[in-house]
Amino acid sequence: MQLSKAEEQLMQILWKQERALMKDLIDAYDDPKPATTTVATLLKRMQDKNFIDYVQLGRSREYFPLVKKKDYFSKHVNGLIKNFFNDSASQFASFFTKETNLTKEELEDLKSIIDSEIDKK
Incomplete structure (x- = not known):
């Protein structure tokens, strides 16, 4: 299974941060920053491909890579x-x-x- 270019860019951020909330991920992008919905869609696709997962922290999700x-x-x-x-x-x-x-x-x-x-x- 492979990542799209946009997914790979987000994965690079997650590899660097190791664990991150949505806000941390968006903050790591250069301007213009992507919309929250765009990042949420990418995260869902990456989770479906078993590249990432998350833990629920209250109302937030902390994402982490499953693939090195x-x-x-x-x-x-x-x-x-x-x-x-x-x-x-x-x-x-x-x-x-x-x-x-x-x-x-x-x-x-x-x-x-x-x-x-x-x-x-």
């Missing part, structure tokens, strides 16, 4: 590699390193991350 950010994006990246790079991590890495204009330092950081993972296996 790392898990969501891991699934996204793996799907991207499968669908656009013939399930080839090396094709993805080649594209990523050539098309993102990484500095030499960033490439060296990536290389050390990869070397560290190689050492673990």
Whole structure:
């Protein structure tokens, strides 16, 4: 199950805040802020998709994520590699390193991350 762009934006806010009331979520948006009804609709759809849930606190609801950010994006990246790079991590890495204009330092950081993972296996 995937989130729409608007749902993903709201999910990013919730991941950052960890637990939040409707007011907290709306306050986290840049101006112009979305309408309460818009955010309520997004929250309901995200709950239906089992990405979030809430606890009732008096007349308010405190929302929290059910899916970890790392898990969501891991699934996204793996799907991207499968669908656009013939399930080839090396094709993805080649594209990523050539098309993102990484500095030499960033490439060296990536290389050390990869070397560290190689050492673990």
